[in-house]
Amino acid sequence: MASSEEDSTVEEKENNKRGIGTVARTWLIFYNIAMTTGWLVLAIAMIRFYMQKGSHKGLYRSIQKTLKYFQTFALLELVHCLIGIVHTSMLVTGVQVSSRIFMVWFITQSIKQIQNEESVILFLVIWTMTEITRYSYYTFNLLNHLPYFIKWARYTLFIILYPVGVVGELLTIYAALPYVQKSGMYSLRLPNKYNVSFDYYYFLLIVMASYIPLFPQLYFHMLRQRRKVLHGEVIVEKDD
């Protein structure tokens, strides 16, 4: 009896340390386990596909449903941030999540002709490695049983994976450009009843250019997190 009271006090102290209650903590454990499982399922599906077919052609088509579900669920990360159950920047999370959603729904899913590009497989593999590590890190951390190698992997692998993932994404958008230009998809030409014009082709060029100022912000954010978590440095974050 005394020991279970002690256990719950330890748990309460841990929750207080993180500044979240038991309900929020339970939800986050469930969410992170679900996301780890989702990305593991994707990893296994990709490996099985490649082993059976010996080619990446058709791989995206075979995993698209799972990818769409789990990447779209990541929108909940903005909600977590908004309601204050995770202590992270809304801006950084917003850029990260929206760029992924955009890649899945408005590029790879919308433009079938590019689904067999090597660059699609590149970013898929990189995202999968990242997310398995990231969500398992959060899960073990919330359970207060965090193996050091997962912590190390979470705050080290991104050094290589992040830029490689960005290369995969940019090459994919680049491959989409001719199809977008030819089809005029998602574009609005004048004259029309709203009297506005929108050219998706030029929008994609702007998106590609926006990686130049935005990606370093994410990368340096992660480097600061790394110094804080792996080296215990006290970092005073600017209010972003």
Ligand SMILES: CCCCCCCCCCCCC[C@@H](O)CC(=O)SCCNC(=O)CCNC(=O)[C@H](O)C(C)(C)COP(=O)(O)OP(=O)(O)OC[C@H]1O[C@@H](n2cnc3c(N)ncnc32)[C@H](O)[C@@H]1OP(=O)(O)O
């Ligand atoms: C509309 C068109 C838009 C187009 C925009 C174009 C702009 C393009 C520029 C952007 C390029 C992005 C490209 C990207 O997609 C490429 C890749 O991802 S490649 C793969 C490599 N990527 C990575 O390694 C980064 C992965 N992403 C992240 O890590 C996060 O998304 C990020 C928001 C970047 C950083 O995370 P965060 O600030 O949350 O850092 P921490 O993980 O250290 O967490 C901070 C604290 O919050 C707690 N936390 C966060 N999430 C959870 C959770 N789910 N459950 C529990 N706890 C959570 C965490 O524990 C920390 O708490 P504490 O400090 O108390 O320990």
